Amino acid sequence: MIDLHTHSTASDGTLTPKDLVHRAAEAGITTLALTDHDCISGIPEARKAAKTCKIRLIPGVELSVSWQGRTLHILGLNINTEHPHLNATLDAVFRARQQRAENIAQKLAEHGIEKALEGAQSHAKTGLISRTHFAQFLVEQGHAKDIRQVFKRFLVRGKPGHVSNQWMPLNDGIDLIHQASGIAVIAHPARYKLSRTKLRGLFKEFKNLGGDAIEAVSGSQSKDENLTMAKHALDFELPVSAGSDYHGPEKPWVQLGRLPEAYYRCQPVWETGLFIDQTSNSR
Numbered sequence: 001m002i003d004l005h006t007h008s009t010a011s012d013g014t015l016t017p018k019d020l021v022h023r024a025a026e027a028g029i030t031t032l033a034l035t036d037h038d039c040i041s042g043i044p045e046a047r048k049a050a051k052t053c054k055i056r057l058i059p060g061v062e063l064s065v066s067w068q069g070r071t072l073h074i075l076g077l078n079i080n081t082e083h084p085h086l087n088a089t090l091d092a093v094f095r096a097r098q099q100r101a102e103n104i105a106q107k108l109a110e111h112g113i114e115k116a117l118e119g120a121q122s123h124a125k126t127g128l129i130s131r132t133h134f135a136q137f138l139v140e141q142g143h144a145k146d147i148r149q150v151f152k153r154f155l156v157r158g159k160p161g162h163v164s165n166q167w168m169p170l171n172d173g174i175d176l177i178h179q180a181s182g183i184a185v186i187a188h189p190a191r192y193k194l195s196r197t198k199l200r201g202l203f204k205e206f207k208n209l210g211g212d213a214i215e216a217v218s219g220s221q222s223k224d225e226n227l228t229m230a231k232h233a234l235d236f237e238l239p240v241s242a243g244s245d246y247h248g249p250e251k252p253w254v255q256l257g258r259l260p261e262a263y264y265r266c267q268p269v270w271e272t273g274l275f276i277d278q279t280s281n282s283r
Ligand code: AMP
Pocket: 012, 037, 064, 129, 130, 131, 132, 147, 148, 151, 152, 247
C-alpha cells in the first residue's frame, strides 16, 4: 500500500512526522511520502520513524506555485533534501509566508478580529504558518463552525482576511524539483476548478515544461474526478500518482492509504524508473 501525499505539523497537518509515520505503518502502508507545504523540516524525524517501522519514506514537498493568476500545488517526490538551492528557496518562502500572515492579521483586525497573528501562530507552533492555522484560530474564536466554513467566509478572494500572494511561477517550481533530483507531480488537479479546456492547457504546458506525473488519485477529489484525471493522464502520456492529502485525524473521511484503484490503464509513477530508491546515497 502506498500514499504519496501527506502533511505533518511541519506545515498544516496535526500529527507530528513521527506520529504520522507510525499511523501509516499501522494502516499497512509500505511506502509513504511526507509532502508538507513549502517545507521539508519534518523529513529527518519522519525518516527516523520510518526506519523503526520498516516502511519506505519518500522525502517530498508540496510547492505552492502561481499559474495564470491562480495558485497551484506541485508535489516534488523523492527529492534530495540536502540540495542547497531547494533549502534557500524554501527559507525565502517561509519568510514570505510570515509576511503574508502579518498582512492577513492586519486585514482581520480591520474587521474587528484582533490578535489573529498570535492565534494562528499558536496553532502553527514551530512549523510554517498557513491559512489553515488562521482557520483553526477563527473556529476556536467562534467566527465559523468549522474549517470549511472559514474558507467560505474568510481568507478567500472578496472576504475578510484575504491577501493575494505571488508564489514562484510554475516553471520555476518544476525546475526547482528537478534540480533537487525530484519528480514533479501536479497535485489534486480537479481542485483548481478549471474548465476542461483550461485544465488540458495546464497539462500540456506542464508536460512541455518537463513535468513528470499527474496526481490522478487524490483524497481531496471525488471518485469521478479521479477517473477523469486518470483519463487525462493517459491522453497526455503521463504517469499517475496517488495520495490521500492526509492532514490528520480531524478529517475522518480522509484516511491514510485509503485510495480507490482508479488507475485505469495508467502507469503508476512509483513503478517507473523515476522512482528509484536513493536512500543509499546519503538521502
Ligand atoms: P496556504 O497554503 O497557507 O494558502 O493554505 C492553504 C491550505 O488551506 C490548504 O493546504 C488546505 O489545507 C487549506 N484549505 C484551503 N481551502 C480549504 C477549504 N475550502 N477547506 C478546508 N481547507 C482548506
